[in-house]
Amino acid sequence: MLHKIINLTVRDVRFPTSLQQHGSDAMHSDPDYSAAYVVIDTDLGLKGFGLTFTLGKGTEIVVCAVEALAGLVIGKPLQEIVSDFRGFYRLLTSDSQMRWLGPEKGVIHLATAAVLNAVWDLWARAEGKPLWKLLVDMDPKQIVSCIDFRYITDVLTEEEALGETGFLMHENQMLKEGYPAYTTSCAWLGYPDQQLQQLCTDALKNGWSKFKVKVGADLEDDKRRCRLIRQMIGPNNTLMIDANQRWDVGEAISWVSSLAEFKPLWIEEPTSPDDILGHAAISKALAPLGIGVATGEQCHNRVMFKQFLQASALQFVQIDSCRLGSVNENLAVLLMAHKYQVPVCPHAGGVGLCELVQHLILFDYICVSANLHNRMCEYVNHLHEHFTSPVVIRDAHYLPPKDPGYSCEMVESSVKRHQYPEGEVWKLHRT
Numbered sequence: 420m421l422h423k424i425i426n427l428t429v430r431d432v433r434f435p436t437s438l439q440q441h442g443s444d445a446m447h448s449d450p451d452y453s454a455a456y457v458v459i460d461t462d463l464g465l466k467g468f469g470l471t472f473t474l475g476k477g478t479e480i481v482v483c484a485v486e487a488l489a490g491l492v493i494g495k496p497l498q499e500i501v502s503d504f505r506g507f508y509r510l511l512t513s514d515s516q517m518r519w520l521g522p523e524k525g526v527i528h529l530a531t532a533a534v535l536n537a538v539w540d541l542w543a544r545a546e547g548k549p550l551w552k553l554l555v556d557m558d559p560k561q562i563v564s565c566i567d568f569r570y571i572t573d574v575l576t577e578e579e580a581l582g583e584t585g586f587l588m589h590e591n592q593m594l595k596e597g598y599p600a601y602t603t604s605c606a607w608l609g610y611p612d613q614q615l616q617q618l619c620t621d622a623l624k625n626g627w628s629k630f631k632v633k634v635g636a637d638l639e640d641d642k643r644r645c646r647l648i649r650q651m652i653g654p655n656n657t658l659m660i661d662a663n664q665r666w667d668v669g670e671a672i673s674w675v676s677s678l679a680e681f682k683p684l685w686i687e688e689p690t691s692p693d694d695i696l697g698h699a700a701i702s703k704a705l706a707p708l709g710i711g712v713a714t715g716e717q718c719h720n721r722v723m724f725k726q727f728l729q730a731s732a733l734q735f736v737q738i739d740s741c742r743l744g745s746v747n748e749n750l751a752v753l754l755m756a757h758k759y760q761v762p763v764c765p766h767a768g769g770v771g772l773c774e775l776v777q778h779l780i781l782f783d784y785i786c787v788s789a790n791l792h793n794r795m796c797e798y799v800n801h802l803h804e805h806f807t808s809p810v811v812i813r814d815a816h817y818l819p820p821k822d823p824g825y826s827c828e829m830v831e832s833s834v835k836r837h838q839y840p841e842g843e844v845w846k847l848h849r850t
């Protein structure tokens with residue numbers, strides 16, 4: 420723990436996923452899965468790796484924001500950071516000049532996530548544990564000491580939070596069976612029906628039973644695609660639909676009502692991610708149809724999640740390891756979701772997100788929720804080969820990672836090839 424941070428580098432790493440429409444949805448028709456990839460060096464040689472997920476062009480802006488935050492990290496001993504992690508989170512999010520860019524939202528918060536993810540990775544490596552195990556082994560007081568309770572004490576105080584964690588059940592069950600997953604990889608919006616059918620057939624053979632379909636661009640297309648998938652997966656498997664913020668509130672209600680015959684468990688991001696009362700209205704209108712509302716991948720911070728929960732505006736909380744202020748802020752959301760008894764189903768559609776978020780949901784199950792009803796973690800099957808400790812999926816379950824850290828170290832040759840604009844992959848695509 421005597422490691423002192425002596426340097427922080429950040430690189431713009433992009434994958435040309437849009438060429439084959441991987442990751443496409445009703446609002447993001449050309450998504451190049453990308454990351455602002457952070458490496459922190461320490462005086463004793465140990466490194467920490469972190470990232471935040473972005474799409475193509477936006478990455479360069481996040482890289483600038485990470486560079487702006489670097490000065491707050493370099494020179495700090497790891498021990499000093501983790502012995503007052505709440506204070507360090509505040510230092511990064513409350514800098515009196517940079518907070519004007521957020522506060523705690525947008526580019527500056529994505530950058531905060533990248534930096535803090537690297538610090539958590541460093542801490543877990545220093546302890547020789549995968550991050551989920553580092554969290555599970557902490558006593559509840561230490562967990563709670565990592566959380567900034569500013570703006571959420573009307574819903575969750577520090578004392579209450581102590582009572583929401585610490586069951587320590589089911590670790591062995593997770594090690595044996597893993598955490599249930601669903602797949603989004605069969606039905607990105609830009610995939611033709613034939614590809615969708617083929618991918619769905621393969622997924623069923625590989626034991627998948629929960630599927631998410633992108634919707635929202637054209638109602639007739641949505642009906643055809645949902646019918647196709649429902650016919651293939653049968654009545655007992657689970658279907659979810661995701662509109663990526665395409666509709667106004669009234670439109671969301673009528674559009675989703677016309678897809679109700681396909682029995683989706685949830686409609687994800689039906690409207691603007693900032694419209695809490697709009698989500699509440701949609702939730703209320705769709706409840707009689709048995710369809711819940713899921714959101715979170717573009718929910719800025721714990722304060723927004725608090726209000727979504729207070730307003731009964733969502734029935735599934737989708738935490739994101741790179742949108743919120745890293746583990747610290749995600750812990751706050753997990754504990755608030757538990758208080759409201761709303762299931763957490765993490766978002767993972769992006770590069771590195773599966774690798775990261777599996778740690779958080781394992782902690783949630785083992786120490787907070789102890790419940791698997793209507794709970795599952797998203798899985799997408801792209802780009803795992805670029806990580807040194809890629810996720811391991813068995814029978815549609817995430818197996819707990821064993822390597823020390825937060826699983827987001829990238830293979831250095833992959834980083835070099837995909838670095839924008841000088842990597843060889845991008846030289847090829849620009850000629």
Ligand SMILES: C[C@H](O)[C@@H](O)CC(=O)C(=O)O
Nearest residue numbers: 442443444447450767768
């Ligand atoms: C642009 C991303 O692929 C997005 O569509 C992911 C997403 O909404 C999800 O995984 O859910």
Ligand SMILES: [Mg+2]
Nearest residue numbers: 661687688716
């Ligand atoms: Mg989504």
